[in-house]
Amino acid sequence: TPTDPDRTFSDDPLRMMRAIRFAAQLGFTIEEKTWQGIVNNAHRISIITQERITEELNKMILAPIPSVGFDLLYKAGLLKLIFPQLVELAGAEYKDGHGHKxxxxxxxxxxxxxxxxxTDLWLRWAAILHDIAKPATKRFEKGHGWTFHGHEVVGGRMVSKIFTKLKLPLHEKMRLVRISRIRMITFFSSPNKFQIKTWFTSQLKMSSSKCFKKINFRSRFKLSSSLGS
Incomplete structure (x- = not known):
């Protein structure tokens, strides 16, 4: 930064998110004093309007490797202030020799x-929110270990609240709720394309072209989930 980092980020706290976004997009490391300025002023993000925060967040999601920006937001203490539900996913818990990722x-x-x-922003949002309800549904069952029964259903309800808080478009909110329902139904079986198309058209009132777009998404999302397990 051209001046003292604390003053720079205190004057316009959104600069903290911009600095992290640029680091994520361009692949550079944030200089130590600048990083400390972000950590020191993280609480100041509360004075920024939600619309400006969400705009920066969406740009970060569209980065080539979005995890870089989210990891920096998390470590700086910004993520818990702007997206606490995501931070609640952090950490692995062990009990009686059973742990979860x-x-x-x-x-x-x-x-x-x-x-x-x-590069579809909303499919990327679907990935971010696919396990969002796991903290709310986490239970330990003796002899079985950790379970997250019903997290897809609860997650669908959480999408609405998160979209409202972040001031994201409501029509895209419904798209993500539908994807959550699709994932719940299809991930525990291996239906063929005809069965999936029938479910889409009967339950979600989608056209054939939209059905097959979602089917292709499901294949990519299932692969992404398995690679991330």
Whole structure:
């Protein structure tokens, strides 16, 4: 930064997100004093309007490797202020010898894998939100380990709240809710394209062209999830 980082980021806290986005997009490392200025002023992000924050967040999601920006937001203490539901995925818990993966970094890996196949912002959002309800549904069952029963259903409801809070478009919100429902139904079986098309047209009232677009997305998303497991 041209002046003292603390003053720079205090004057316009959105610069913190921009600095992280540029680092993610261009692949450079944030200088130590600049990074400390971001950490020191993370709390100042609360004075920025939600629309400006979300605009920067969307640009970060569209980066070639989105996980870089999200990891920096997380480590700087910004992510817990602008997207606390995602931060709640962080950490692995162990009990009676049973552990579960760190769903935060798993989500970032799924996002990166999917991003190799699509630049569609909303499909990338679907990757970010695909496990968002796991903290709310996490249970330990003796003899079985950790379970997350119903997280897809709860996640569908959480999408609406998150989109409202982040001031994201409502018509895209419905698209993600539908994707959440599709994932819940299809990931536990191996239906053929005809069966999926029938489900789409009967339950979601989609045209054939949209059906097959979603089918292709499901294939990419399932592969991304498996690569990120």
């Amino acid at each position: 760190d769903n935060f970094y798993h989500t970032l890996q799924v996002l990166d894998n999917l991003s190799k196949n699509t």
